[in-house]
Amino acid sequence: MARKAFAREDKDERRRLILATAARLFMEGDGNLPSAARIAAACDLAKGTVYLYFTTKGAIFAALQAQGWDGLREAVDRVTATAIGTRDATVAAIVAGLVDHLREHPELLRLDALGHGVIEPNMAPDELAAFKAGQTKALAASADRLDQALTLPPGKGLQVLLRSYALVRGLWQSFPFGTTGGDRTPTTGEFHAELADALHEYWRGALA
């Protein structure tokens, strides 16, 4: 039996272990969500124990996605919190921050690309609603800070952020079709360069 996690700290630690393990198995895998059984085994826990920490398998991956998108927002927040340069410099910093975060968290886009059809059916309806509401609210807060940092008209920051996210996820899904070389799978390096360029183009147009 795994050591019992009585302290709050230990429980958080265990929760993190499950999340990290799930992410790792997903990245190592073939694109499908790893089964609850595999996650538990890889954590050296019993299946039931996983369900003490997450109500649903879908909840595990929703948490991973939330983490990922949270990180993206924080990357933006870090810039808007300290922005003192020109507007162009700030935008460049934001774009770089977004791309860097995605580079460090490759599971985010792969999870996201699974689409509505895979994770959502594995979640309880109310959890799904809570997840969406949380994302929306956090996004709005970041957007306000962006408005101030760039002195944008109210609401513009939300619009720009939203469309940037759209480019991020959409480009990931569309990118394979843009490779001229034929059936070659494009590298993630190429993707990140492409994304940075696309974001710059978009922000240029949005802030014109």
Add this chain to the structure above:
Amino acid sequence: MARKAFAREDKDERRRLILATAARLFMEGDGNLPSAARIAAACDLAKGTVYLYFTTKGAIFAALQAQGWDGLREAVDRVTATAIGTRDATVAAIVAGLVDHLREHPELLRLDALGHGVIEPNMAPDELAAFKAGQTKALAASADRLDQALTLPPGKGLQVLLRSYALVRGLWQSFPFGTTGGDRTPTTGEFHAELADALHEYWRGALA
């Protein structure tokens, strides 16, 4: 037993029936792909018969998606084939064409939002590869025409088209999170306005 389709024509007709029925059932449904059995029943065919016309269930929906994206490209082609106005007018026509097509084919985005996790596992690997290659090639052809219509440097048209598609699919998936009203599900009307605006912003930046 359904009438046997011997003539080439009859076979195409039957194929189209299956596609249309699958699309209808998907749109009427809850977001999941209708089962092969349901599609067959709705067509008044036996399950086995459907497999005479499509090798896998995924192939049916891949064909629907191909149709949808083909239509998007044709919308662009119609503009680039006849463009005689200013660059701005051409861009506006392209954006309007894209949005109009999406409005008329709502199944495209809903299918697309299912992501890699639903249709791809239902397809044979080589079919998937062929599907992607076909899309890539057709896209390149449209992109060339776009280069010429807008006198863009070679390759720029492909880039712009690809990123436009990225905005289309990404915005559809991101849009629910941008609704400030809270738990309200945004309307497709709102989506189309948002999309048109986003595309204009992007093209402005891209062609600056």
Add this chain to the structure above:
Amino acid sequence: MARKAFAREDKDERRRLILATAARLFMEGDGNLPSAARIAAACDLAKGTVYLYFTTKGAIFAALQAQGWDGLREAVDRVTATAIGTRDATVAAIVAGLVDHLREHPELLRLDALGHGVIEPNMAPDELAAFKAGQTKALAASADRLDQALTLPPGKGLQVLLRSYALVRGLWQSFPFGTTGGDRTPTTGEFHAELADALHEYWRGALA
């Protein structure tokens, strides 16, 4: 692959095979319902095939129970259809018929004793309702014939049949507690004798 049952006849035969196998496994087992997998394997069929013939595992056992109770009713019907002797002789024949049927179908009482808690949760709600309605209706028909055979006031036959069935199932469940020998499990032979006696007592009182 098992031979395909295309003809109506073959399908009925296969259905019967599943029922008989399920009954056998239940009787051989420890009192729990055999799993769908075991039933299928014992029939040399795939699990899915069983679900072509029954919508639910519970439906299999509900069908067995229905069969059993149907048989009890038929045992009564056989007597009431031909009754020409005295009332006492008719009653004796009915009681004997009931007990004989139970002797030949030992699975009926064992299934019945599982109670509401085991089979019902394995059934679809509408199937359960249909099952009950069917039983009620068939019972009423038998009861009418009983009224005529014994020239009972209308409704009396239903009452008597119902209470006889109650004695049957109730005595089976209560009988272990009446064994004076202590922890010895009573034999089914003893049970059948006890049941016959109890039914005679009841009918004597009911028809007094």
Add this chain to the structure above:
Amino acid sequence: MARKAFAREDKDERRRLILATAARLFMEGDGNLPSAARIAAACDLAKGTVYLYFTTKGAIFAALQAQGWDGLREAVDRVTATAIGTRDATVAAIVAGLVDHLREHPELLRLDALGHGVIEPNMAPDELAAFKAGQTKALAASADRLDQALTLPPGKGLQVLLRSYALVRGLWQSFPFGTTGGDRTPTTGEFHAELADALHEYWRGALA
């Protein structure tokens, strides 16, 4: 942490609390046994604590059933202890006593109807044996008193009691099928009237 129950008295009190809570939850529920976790939570105790007072979940509900059947026997005992009237009056008092007790303890029949398949699998074999032996023994004692009160031949009282119990539990389970109104669920009031009548019929026949 709930207050620790050191004194014998406190422990009995806690045991009673668990029993009462389990009965309440069962009656409020959908017909299934409440889970051990729910019982504990409703008692404001930890799951483990419940297992300090009962060895298994089944033991809780077996105790409830024992209580119920004990009450039935006591209802009979109260009559046989003071019987001075005619035999018919005594029988009428016994039947009335049985029905009254059932009216006041509706959980008894609902628990009983769960059958062998739900509570027994949740009990340790030796507990089950002990439970049955206890019931048998207590029943025999009551039966002796009944023999004397009604001056029955030795053993007749046991037989009559046993068969009365059989009618009680069997009629409860059979009653829904006797409702002529179709899919209407019969009321408990109707059941009690029916039961009283059935018992009278049976005793009349048994003592004839």
Add this chain to the structure above:
DNA sequence: CATGAATGAGGTTTCATTCAT
């Protein structure tokens, strides 16, 4: 060509019980 019976892998979740604290 058309049919539809047969296949069988695959994974989530519950919950009674234990035992370290």
Add this chain to the structure above:
DNA sequence: TATGAATGAAACCTCATTCAT
């Protein structure tokens, strides 16, 4: 005594696909 974290077995049913008729 009380707690509650950990355990892990157990089984249902769906559905894409095949192939005998």
